[in-house]
Amino acid sequence: MHKIFDGVIKFKDEDFESHKKLFEELKEEQNPHTFYIGCSDSRIVPNLITKTLPGEVFVLRNIANIIPPASVNDGRYKCSASILEYAVKALKVENIVVCGHSNCGGLKALYYPPEELEKMPLINKWLDLVADLKDELSSIKNTKLRAWKLEQLNIVRQIQNLLSYSFVREKYETKELKIYGWYYIIQTGEVYNYDFDEKEFKIIT
């Protein structure tokens, strides 16, 4: 535990000091340009991989970077939906990034034996939102390839889910809002961006 307490002191003495002016500017309000939806996985740090500073990116992280579709938001998934609503309606972000990643433990859990998932009923219920993606991958026997495809399919699914909200779709169609699907590779630091026309992920260079 000491490590994070020591970190707080170091942050205040070093990082905060070197960005003092920025924090002073941010004290009243935020005006982020981007809403980032990512996995809770500790290995992906949104500000680090986008080289952004405090105040630039509004963030939602959960297991497997999921946005429940508007059709299931009957009060069950208020957390994710309310953050989306705030980002688009109140903060008026210009961009939404859905960022999935390699070796995602959440998505891998879809393939755990059912009895293991039953010990984690909350995760089990959450992952129900994407469980049907497995149907599209049933012909792939290579588990590594299957995982990679599932992670990418999931990103595309979440973009579709975003567009199921009328307040997102309207701004997207009038080009007030851009939506990106990213796939981050942990061991290389590379990010692939989804090409909507060619329906494939292309490395950002």
Ligand SMILES: [Zn+2]
């Ligand atoms: Zn993950």
